[in-house]
Structure formats: C-alpha cells, structure tokens
Amino acid sequence: MIKELEVVGIRAKLSEFRSDLITSLHSFLSEDRTNKTKKRDALLAYQRKATAYFNSAETFVGDSELLGARESKHWAQGFAEDCFAILESIPQHLELLRTEFKNLGLNDLSSIEPTPTAYANMQRMVCLYLTPDRKEALYNKFKDNQLPVYGFQQKAKNFIMVDKILAFVFGAIFLTAILVIALFVPSPTDFQYNVFRTILALAGAGIGAVIPGFMEVRFQKWLRAGGALAVFAVLYFFSPANLVVQATVS
Template sequence: MSSSNELKVIELTSKISSLKDEYSKDLTAFIQTSGKSKEEKLNGLLKVQSSGNKYFNYIEDLIGDSGLLGAHEKNGHWLASLIENTTEALNLICVHYSVLRDGVSKFSSDEDLLSSIEPTSKAFSNMQRLVASHLKSKEWKCIKNEFEKCSLPTYGFNNRRLPVMNSTMQTVLSFTFGVVFVIVLLVIAFIEPDPSSFQYNVFRVVLSLAAAGVVAVLPGFIEVKFGKWLRATGALAVFAVVYFYNPASLVTEQQSAPPPIEQSQPH
C-alpha cells in the first residue's frame, strides 16, 4: 500500500479512536450523574446520544463507502483493525440503547419521545455485514443474539450478502462479453459478407465494444490521441482505435473502386 494510503488509514483509525473516546467520556459522565439535578441528567443523556450517533454512524458510513473499503481491503492490518473496531462498536450499541431507553423513560412517558431515540429497521447493517463476513459464526451470532435481546435491528445479520459486483466479476463479465461478441461478428461476417451501410456501422460499434471488453483484462497501458479533441486510455482507447481507425473500410473502398480504364494504343 502506498504511503498516501497508509496515512489515510492512520487518519481513519485515529478518527474512530477519537470518537470512541468522546463517547466513552460522555457515557461515563452520565452514569456518574447520580444525585445531580434532573436537568443535568437530561443534558448528560443528550450528550451520550449525540456522541454515540457520531461514533456509530462514522463507522457505518466508512464501511458503506465501498470505494474506500475496496481500496484498503488488500491491506490485512487495516481490515483487521476495522473489524475489531466494528465488533467493539456493535457490542457498545446494545449498552448505548439500554442507557438511552432507561434514561428517557425516567424523564418522560411520552411515546413519541421514546420512539424518536430508536434506530431504523436497517440501522447498523454495514457493520453487521462486515463482522458476519469475517468473524467466526459463533462470534457474530453471539452479537446478533444480544441485538435481538435488546430489540435492536438485525437486518445486516439476516441479509449478509448484497448483490454487489466486485472487480473480479466485472473483469470476467467484460472479457466474456468481448469474446462472445467477437465470435458472433465472425459468424455474421461469413453469413453476411456484404452488409448494408447501416449494418456495417452497427457491426463497427459492437466490434469496438467487444475489443474494449477483451482488452480490459489484459495487463499494460495504452493511450491514444485524435488531434486535440479526443484523448483515451485503456479499454476506451481500444474502442476509439477500432471505431475511428477502421482498416476494413479502406479495404472495402479499394475493392469497390472501378478498375482503371486501359487506353488502346493506335495501330
């Protein structure tokens, strides 16, 4: 992993630790408010709710950022650290809502107020999916049981797999698409050796896409420029070359050109 990515990982880990420390501080302060006024206890409870939301939501959003997670998944230390922080946060969530519910019920019997502190039906799904994907079955199921005992949502545990296309699947599908359409066009070339102008343009577009799909899995780097109006790299460069620079059209034009007229020499 590059030095810039390492710095980013350190920054993210530090941010998680900072939010956790702030939450722990507010939670401890609230627990120690016995003997204080009702207003002080309420303010302490609101601080716990606010810092808890910041802490839990930060990790939830961090995992939900698939681009960021995918960029660092190959680093084992970062992934292990993220899993550990997520596991700890999930365990604290059960304590968090027990404290909130108990505190609010002491200050008010308003049902709307009580319901306002409850999480949504799909809350913490990203965190739950992460631990369910990387922890042993016994470990994440133990966390799930605690969530169920506290009447907290377990959507992420129950729906551990998302229909997300990873980079490997994208590469395989791209290559398969390219190969299949190249074969199809070869077959069509024998069946329809003299296509119309419209058919020819359609074939050229499909062939360009197919070539780009095949090249997408090949190592190396390619860059092309067409004057000052187009610059392309990678698979897009191959598409541009096949589409704009088409030797087949030159061959067709040469074959269709009338033969030169031979002038007869006078006798």
C-alpha cells in the same frame, strides 16, 4: 490503490468521536440525579455523541471499499475487529438510553430506537472477516435485545460485478454476431466496414471489462484511455489484425 491519507484521517476522526462519547458518558454518570434538568441534558448530549460515533463508523465501512482500504486484508481484518467491538457495545448503550429515558420522564422512546437497517455495514464486515462463532454470538445478542440484524442476514449486492457481467454478455453476443456476419459478408462496403468496426469495438470493450489487468492507450495528444475504454480505442482506431500481419512481414 489505498488512499492512505484519507483512510488515516477518517480513522483519526472516528477516534475523536469515540473520545467525545466516553467523555459525555462520564459527564452523564457523574451528574447529580436530583437535578433532573441537568441529568436530562447530559443524557441527550451523550445520545448525540453516541449517534455521531456509530454513524461515522457505519459510514466509514461503506466508504472503505471506495477508498481501496479493503484491498489490504490486514486492514480489513483489523477494522472488522473494531466493528465487532463497536457492535458489542451497542446493546448496552441502547439499554442505558431506554432505562434513563423512562427514569427522566422522556416519553419519546422512538427517538432512540435504531432503524431496521441500522449498523448493517458493520455487521457485514463482521460476517466477512471474523469467525462464524463470533458472528453468531453477536447476532444472538442483537436479536435478544430487539436490535436490527439486517446486515447479518442480508449480504451486500455487488452492483459493479452485475454491470461487468452484463457488459460481457452483450459484448459476447455482438462479437458472435460480427463473426457470423463476416462469413456472409466477406467484402463489406465502406459503410458496412465502419458499422462493423464500431460494433466490434463496443463488443471488445464489454469483454475487456471483465479481463483482469490494466491497459493504457495514448493516441496522439487528445486521447488517453484505460481498461475497457482502452480496448475500445484500440479496436476502433487501429486494426490489430493488420498490425500483426505487418509485424510478421517486416
């Protein structure tokens, strides 16, 4: 579910950063070049505003999936367009800083150069939701201006999916082991039954983690579980086979 209020709030904040950036740029351009001190201060103020704006946009893209915003393809497409516009302005922004730093005698150019992985989140948004020709044109623009292209070249790793796959594999292995053991131990002791039930519940939860849909279980007043944990609770605290048999008999 999209956390709409948070998404709207962040986008409003991003708009504020953009307005501050434009204002500071106008202030710098209107500053008298003969007064190098004021011109330098205006340039550094513009640099700070630009850094805040670009970093906020980058962070927002990273947080958008956690906020559920990417569940809406319409929103994702629109924000990818925003990312494209932001990225398209970065080469000109860096060229301005590089030129003016030299003109004003600011020798520490390393302070304005982006890190190798800068803008990666926005670049991935462009790759995911915009046409290949637009992505290629923007990629070439960054490369020609010696800007980082890490996000164009490296896809984001889906660690959540890896965790689900591992849970499913272990669940399938343990479930197979339980089925094999059941053939050789048809009448387990109470201790063996409890061990088998625990392993079966864990295996079922692992497999349930990759099954689409949602299940919620409430047990008395002290347990409320959903998803894989709900599968574990059902298999551990109840005997589904007995429930089916009882329902059939009745």
